[in-house]
Amino acid sequence: MNYSDPNEPIVVLDFETSGMSPLQGDRAIEIGAVLIRDQQIADRFQSLINPGFLITREIEMVTGINNSMLSDAPDAATVMTDLSRFIGSYPLVAHNASFDQKFLESEFSFIGKTRPYNFGCTLLLSRRIYPDMPNHKLETLIRMKALPVNGKFHRALADAEMTAALWLKIIADIATEYNFDGVPFEVLKKLCKVPHEKVGEFLKETAEELRSAPPDTTGSLF
């Protein structure tokens, strides 16, 4: 197959929310996102979001975000419109992406935006690349890989920045171990679904394929 440029920009994002499920009425209360270009953070987006109701004490304790902070925040329609511009058509990445994807799609649906989103997941990747970790929580992975702790865990921009660092670390480790000259996003997305016992085989074969047919870097496939 044809692969895209491994240096294609991506957006890493993280939502803080009022609970676990938009289908149960939960809403986003904070979004953080970073644009990665040339293996570094090139731009940042962050905003609290007023969900239109009071969040629980439990969520205040988890996130450090309280109702007083949210009372002055812009509403979801305003923030999501700005976020849509920031995201553009770039591929997206999150830690446990299924969670952020369902809130992204839910919040966009409220402003009439529905389209497929192309997500990669650092949780699924880390389970395959770092199977011996004590667990695969974002905080554990950041500390075990000695990556910088940029602020408080469970705040959206800090989590997005640290997820971005983890994403780049995973790419660097794959490139080193399997002799990739850059790892295209589609390869990482495929890797998220490769059975654990076949990860090595998949990466060896893909690296060989890329060496015989390098990615097209003249234009985006997205």
Add this chain to the structure above:
DNA sequence: TGCCAGGCCCTCTTTAGGGCCTT
């Protein structure tokens, strides 16, 4: 009163159950 997430992934599995992850 009792209900209250969902996808991934392992195993004592596949006619299922439970821990891990996200807030």
